[in-house]
Amino acid sequence: MAIVAIVMILLLFNYTIQLLIMNEIDKELATEVKNFNSFVKNKEFDLQVNAGELRKDLSFVVVDKNNNGIYMEAFSLEDSALIIEEISDAEKEVFDVVIVPNKRYHLMMSEIPRNSLFPNGSRLIVAKDISYISNTRYFSSYIMAITMLVLITFFVTMINFTMEKIFNALRELDDFGVALQGERVPDLSLRFNKRYGNNEIDTLINTLNHSIATMEDSFKKMEEFSSNVSHELKTPMTSMKSMIEIELSKDRTKEEYQETLIKVLEEMDWLIGITKDLLTLTKNPQGIQASFEPVNLSKVGGEICDIMEIIAIDEDIDLKWDFSAIEDELVMGDSSSIKQAIMNIINNSVKYNKKNGSVWVYGEKTKELVKIVVEDSGIGIKKENISRLTERFFREDSVRTVKKSGVGLGLSLVKHIIHLHRGELEIYSEEGVGSIFKISLPRYSEGG
Structure with a gap:
């Protein structure tokens, strides 16, 4: 999941950088189209003489309404012909990317104002060679691929390392479980004291130890409770048994039997009271x-x-x-x-x-x-x-x-x-x- 997130971030970053660069180029081309059109409105302006006022890093070509080239600056004939052919059916104003042999142009096409140096219906194409950007993009893609490979290798290594720690912990916990069971009865005094520096595993171990301690305490209380219950129940029963045995050891008068039965009844009432209390304590x-x-x-x-x-x-x-x-x-x-x-x-x-x-x-x-x-x-x-x-x-x-x-x-x-x-x-x-x-x-x- 982390690898996918990093890859997505890298792709988004790469796309954002390219988008910003292309937006800046669009602004440059739009500015230069505006400047060129302002020049050609003046019919006395001589493009051959004043070509130096145009940017040297851009290429210019003017085509008539039949897409015939009538002015060109900086373009090679071959490149200009390919570009004119590529955008001949384009709208009045358009931004586009055109690829010619060994070059990549980002261009803007716009109509030239009427009543200017050029015939009405003429269009201006201003282009910038962006081959270096493409090379940079390919290079960045290469770097990104290498980075992804390194990240994937790193994360796979980390996952293997973590899984090995987890499996080791599970094996040791399994051994601890066997020791905890004991040969005949569980030994609840044992605790798993090793830690692995991993929050999830260590939390699991703490929970396990806490559960064992709770079980140990519960069993001790149950044992103590059972011992007390058996003792308390045994006392009145032993007392009743003794009284009855004494009475049966020889002949007694009616009054003596009656007195003994009253005592036995008292013990029985006490025993019933204990039983009722115990049932209440254990009721769901x-x-x-x-x-x-x-x-x-x-x-x-x-x-x-x-x-x-x-x-x-x-x-x-x-x-x-x-x-x-x-x-x-x-x-x-x-x-x-x-x-x-x-x-x-x-x-x-x-x-x-x-x-x-x-x-x-x-x-x-x-x-x-x-x-x-x-x-x-x-x-x-x-x-x-x-x-x-x-x-x-x-x-x-x-x-x-x-x-x-x-x-x-x-x-x-x-x-x-x-x-x-x-x-x-x-x-x-x-x-x-x-x-x-x-x-x-x-x-x-x-x-x-």
Whole structure:
């Protein structure tokens, strides 16, 4: 493509130069025709005596209306005869190029004014020998051909060199791919560290390394996630198995069996809760977003607080709420998912609160956002742990002793749901003082 562009530029340049030269010659000839005609208007003007006033580098010939030569200056007889024959049928005024043996003329033909030195109907031909221009053109064409040949050779060499580098890189990348596969399992710790000084190849290598690093990180998280899930699922199942085995080891009273079954039921409920959270985390985001519809956030918040008030009373926690600031405000989302997120936060604020503590839930709004804020007077969170609260299976040491403290999926689940709704979860906390959780969702207005 580059070669074609250069060739086109050279051709255009060559054509432009020639066009400029020919235009200049046309101007010269037109000027000289004008001068000649002004001379011959004066019938006393003697061309033989005053021929020196004509330009020596131009040739002049005058023909009558029958194309017979009646005056000639500088032309050879042979050349003038050939030129007269060539343009005998031409219009009154014309520019033309005529080729005669060993010469090339650029000429202008024009009618001579009536009542001049020459008979009426006579025509003047002024010509300039442009053979040197033709020679120059042939020379420039030769130079251009040589230049094109050099350029083609250069570009072919460069293309071969570049292709060789590309093929070498591909061969080495192929070898790297084989090493990456490993004998049994892929070794995702490997990176391709060689660079070739070629932007495209090096960009490809960087993309490859980034993809491998992303895969390695994903596999590590999957492995960690699987390990945590298996551990958390194993704990209640082991507990239930142990309780049942103990009960079956000897005869029990009806009351003892009933007490054990209640404990097993609690473990089952906990296990079902873990499973539901895991299913939500792994659910296809497109599936959830497909069910989005306008949701009245103040109404949802009120319904949740009505439910949580019963739990709060059992825990000696004072739960209060006020959603008047966001009354009838809508967000676009999945109602059940939003309820689950808000309930998880309020439940945490109740569960990890101080004795006779309080939880305050209210709404806020800005021009673009609708917010649910949950403030509690609970045990608070260590500063260094705030950023980790939304990690899956993360639990602070201070809450691990709380009965049925959960498996660390609650806030991870909340963040997952809020992000699906293009919202944001903010957490502010001070250890021993309490915490503030803010859910911000994009405001929706009917009709856009």
